[in-house]
Amino acid sequence: MKNDLMDAARSAVKNWWVSLIIGILSLGLGIIFLAKPLDALITLSILFVAGFLVTGLFEIIFAVSNKDSLNGWGWTLASGIIDLLLGILLFSTPGITPMIMAYFVGFWIMFQSIWAIGMSCELQKIGVKDWGWLLALAILGIIFSFVFIMSPAFAAEFIVSLAVIAFILYGIFRIYLAFKFKSIKDRYTNPSH
Secondary structure: OHHHHHHHHHHHHHOHHHHHHHHHHHHHHHHHHHHOHHHHHHHHHHHHHHHHHHHHHHHHHHHHHOOOOOOOHHHHHHHHHHHHHHHHHHHHOOOOHHHHHHHHHHHHHHHHHHHHHHHHHHHHHOOOOOHHHHHHHHHHHHHHHHHHHHOHHHHHHHHHHHHHHHHHHHHHHHHHHHHHHHHHHHHHHOOOO
């Protein structure tokens, strides 16, 4: 195990420039998304549709290939068919995809917030301190989900803003990591420094 980890570290250090390239590309994409938010929304919508198509296809393959060993394989098959059909529908009507994506994120936040309310109540029952903060955050999530559902334009703008921030931060991280890897490589190749 230790040797596998050391081999992976040596490879990462040797190819430190790969992290630099990934960082520059990610940072560049974040800046492009910042400058052209409509293009970002279209790109994210395409990825959203592709996600449904690929997920649906793989769920169908998984369900069919495991039908003899998986008890609930029919549910996985149904889920895969629904994802695939939704992907095809969204692909055939690209104009509505950004709005659908905004609703999807809004409902996802709502369901996760409902789960969080239940979880915070369970924590209260078993005597966990400060469970109220978790409940408050979950309630804020419910409110936020309604804002997303009631205002798809706000949701789309928010999704693009998150993508911009994520790409820029990830780019900065990868560039910083590349230079850390390079310094480690330099230390091993020039042990006198």
